[in-house]
Amino acid sequence: MAKRLKIHEVVKYPDPVLAKRGEAITEFGPELKALVDEMFDSMYAAQGIGLAAPQISLSKRITVIDVSFKKDPEQKIALINPEVVERTGKQVEEEGCLSLPEIREKVERAAWVKVRAQDVTGKWFEVEGEELLARALQHEIDHLDGVLFIDRISRLKRELVLRKIRKLQKNGEW
Numbered sequence: 001m002a003k004r005l006k007i008h009e010v011v012k013y014p015d016p017v018l019a020k021r022g023e024a025i026t027e028f029g030p031e032l033k034a035l036v037d038e039m040f041d042s043m044y045a046a047q048g049i050g051l052a053a054p055q056i057s058l059s060k061r062i063t064v065i066d067v068s069f070k071k072d073p074e075q076k077i078a079l080i081n082p083e084v085v086e087r088t089g090k091q092v093e094e095e096g097c098l099s100l101p102e103i104r105e106k107v108e109r110a111a112w113v114k115v116r117a118q119d120v121t122g123k124w125f126e127v128e129g130e131e132l133l134a135r136a137l138q139h140e141i142d143h144l145d146g147v148l149f150i151d152r153i154s155r156l157k158r159e160l161v162l163r164k165i166r167k168l169q170k171n172g173e174w
């Protein structure tokens with residue numbers, strides 16, 4: 001039987017779910033595995049390299065990342081209850097977000113991070129990343145704390161972004 005595909009809609013800023021801290025996951029069963037698969041499918045459908053559960057209106061500590069965008073199965077990572085446990089260095093690169101379409105701004109992040117998380121079976125593991133993976137890990141874990149990348153730019157730049165969003169909203173393009 002072919003796998004049933006369920007694509008979840010990605011919510012946009014300023015949906016309040018994006019500003020909430022997600023709840024920890026305590027049950028690791030087939031439902032969680034199915035949800036993670038749906039999150040990967042929804043992320044790919046939206047052309048993203050990372051997706052956090054709050055972005056599909058689920059206030060839970062789950063995120064999926066694939067910085068290779070389907071090219072390398074080894075880079076598909078599902079993180080349940082992730083925490084950044086170590087960070088070093090600094091990188092400043094442009095960032096975007098599926099919940100803030102068409103907005104791109106330079107964001108300062110740690111250059112390297114070590115993250116501790118559980119897999120879909122509840123087993124703890126660690127993942128280390130630099131460059132784009134480090135950025136994706138920090139961006140997605142921020143989502144689980146109700147933080148968006150526009151919360152990490154200067155007040156002036158943030159004001160300009162919010163003005164652009166208001167204009168798009170007014171034109172029915174947001």
Ligand code: CO
Nearest residue numbers: 096097098099
């Ligand atoms: Co995002």
